[in-house]
Amino acid sequence: MTDETTTTTNGAPPPLEPLIYDLSSPGRTGAILPDPDVPEATLPDSLLRDRLDLPEVSEIDVVRHFLRLSRFNYSIDQGFYPLGSCTMKYNPKLNEDMARLPGFAQVHPLQDPSTNQGALALMHELQNWLAAISGMAGVSLQPAAGAQGEFAGILMIRAYHLANGDPGRNVIIVPDSAHGTNPATTAMAGLKVVEVPSDANGDVDLDKLREVCGDTIAGMMITVPNTLGVFERNIEAIIETIHGCGGLMYMDGANMNAMMGIARPGDLGFDVMHYNLHKTFSTPHGGGGPGSGPVAVGEKLLPFLPGPVVSVVDEGSEDEPPLYGLTMPEKSIGRLKAFYGNFGMLVRAFAYIAIHGAAGLKDVTQHAVLNANYIRARLKGTYPMPIDRICGHEFVCQGHFGADEKAGESGTESHEIHALDIAKRLMDYGFHPPTNYFPLIVPEALLIEPTETESKESCDAFVEAMLAIAKEAGENADLLHNAPLTTPVGRVDEVRAAKQLVLCCKPDIADVPSVDVPSVDVPPVVEPPAADLPTPDDSSLPAKQAEPDEGPEPKS
């Protein structure tokens, strides 16, 4: 190990929590298992492994370890999480109970369809509901996440042109404001990306779009409202232009929380879109998944849907319910995962739509948009708004202060405040920061999405924190540069992580020094929004470190 690691254990603060391996004692186990009730067979000695380096801990060790770890997370259940493009709305507890019903949780996916009609009926209904919300002709629930839904959509567009004997259509147009998944998906499908710029209003530049249109265009991917949070005012003209040159229109459904009951992508002319059930329909983000990304299509792409999908295989009668089955669409692009989709997420989304109904979903969108515009209106005048108009469910402002006071001489600290500093300082006020440095076309972007489940009081508290930070930016730049000060760990060294690449603590691979210090008492991150934060004692602060090269935040 390098010298730097030695300093970690010599004089550095102790770890927040030991690794589960460090809690191990030889011979201890948390598993309470039966002895075999059948005669024991002879094990094939020559095929067996010698050792298995898993932890040796008791059940209570496990419970306490993971409970302590949980306290070092921030979560929606603890507070406001205005992470733009991620739709961090409340995850109803009912949904968790429903997905865990034994009649759902203990059904094997390969059972005969006659034995899982309840699960298939639920999926069939959800397919219909998602078609109704989008104004599309059909839905496949297969994609495991939004990125996989996108991939399915682009593969379908590709397959459609190939089936039409039009293999020269190999270009997908993507606006420069797009999520990074859009170009990445296009490349994965073997197609080329052409980027079109946005104009000063945040809309796609129509003239530039017309310039690139032609007979190589397979289609265009666009997010509605776009990633700047505004409805494209030229949406109909864009769709007309792409259809006019023989391409298909893909809608990235990441922002459907601004669309439900407001406009249906199918009515607008889109040919294909994906949903993110973990955004719009409240299925939990789970610390990074599982997601669920159903894909919806118009008539043209119905035969190409990924499968299997759920169909009615026998209509039934007055006495007999319909019989559901799993079928593969005629020209399907194929399977995207084993089995049929992230079923547990589908149950949660079903419960969410069932409890809301059509009117309730429209309420959801209206209040998501109300909250976003309210915060936008209150921050306007303090934080620059590159797009100054009514927004959808999110908006982008710029977190940049003191650029003109930038220190020119060596030895003087810069007073310049960046979006990252504001994001980190928000943590000290008890909030999760907004998405920062995305969309890429706005310098110092802070993308703020409150969602409809936050009250006026939550929105106000967040606004007050943002205004207080703007004030601090002018008065005490160091405070922001050193933030966060109240989180379990301070700013982390991302460069070191990538350079040294310690990815596991398996004893015979990484020679990680043992940790002999028990967990320390660090306050959990559940700090309520503090009205009056103490001014930190500057002398106790370490020298400012080089800022990590933090990338933009994508959606998931």
Next chain:
Amino acid sequence: MTYIPHTDADREAMLKVIGVDSLAELFDAVPAEHRFPALGLPEGMSEMEVAWELGGLANSNVAAHHFAIFLGAGAYNHFIPSVVNHVLLRGEFYTAYTPYQPELSQGTLQAIYEYQSMMCALTGMEAANASHYDGATSLAEAVTVARVHYRGKRTKVILSPSVNPEYRAVARTYHQGSDMKFVGDKGNATIPDLIDMLDEDTALLVVSYPNFFGQIDELGGLAQAVHEAGALLCMVVDPIALGLFKTPGELGADIVVGEGQPLGIPLSFGGPYLGFFATNQTLVRKIAGRIVGETIDKNGRRAFVMTLRPREQDIRREKATSNICTNQGLMALAACVYMSVMGKTGLRKVAELCYHKAHYAAEQINKLDGFSVDTSKPFFKEFVVTCPKPVAELNDVLLDHWGIIGGYDLSQHYPDRANQMLLAVTEMNTKDEIDTLAEALSQHDTPHHHDHAH
């Protein structure tokens, strides 16, 4: 209004600050003729009504808690200690986002780091990522790694026909737009046959361990042959089997993928599951998906962070290895808790229970007239039985008269395997259940109405 907290007074005050008169006015930018469509959904329901409706749908399914189940083929009814679900239900874990802000995510980050460590220990590999969607997409991503590794200079992927058919289908779906070619899995190719297919265009050779038929193939010499041809070896593995059998690392694998569902994740009609992915140091910078690494914070305190981020789609965009953003974070946490509580001895014991019970079942069934078990190779928890009649017919009898969910009908994917049933036996199957299965099969011609349920 469901989960929306706004009062009339709130709405009024907020609209005033915005400077509009109504909620509807917020949507003026939407084309008027398409604005505010009727959605054609049912009326909203109360919480109790939704619970009743979903309870009814759930109860109409035949589920493993009321029936003996001998169905596997990629999803397994293993025991899940209660502690797993209790940890998963901590709102701090399941209502958190992807840990992009390490200062607010050390819980998730350390748990993923521990998960990666345990997957390395289990597979005998040097590095593991934070997971893919499922075992099938992990295999598809392994093909992508091979493609990136050889920069398009090698385009052939040799697939063993005894890799899960759905995994092979998904790998093909993923690569329909790429230049990768899949060969080897159309017939009955054995391991030596696959070795014969190696050439200078081969990027990756994929085998399953145990294979889809539950058997442990003779893999000695395979890795050497693959490496001599300049290609990479990928093994699709059952994580429970690795509680007992030699690691893919010892057998020379370059990439190890598999389905983590057996590690504490319920059957849940096929998802969400957990695709694990492990490899060695030379390939780690080419793999897709999230990876957590150890570092320090500005005070020198140990901290964890997502690392090797520049591989990912939000930074690399069209040059990214994959478009993946989500992993199966919560499912990786489930596996992490499961492996912690099982530990060194528990996982071994689960694997041994599977082994002993599967062998007992095979012995009982092999004695029956008209049934024969394939014992040509060592097997773990699944085995193939050749039956005297179509599997679908036998399964109907097992379910209708004996309360047993029977095995997987291999003829669905392998046309020359008519009347062959793949049976899975885990630690959850009691001797009673196994004896009842054998009795039921022995009486398949004269079903009597035996109402068995546990």
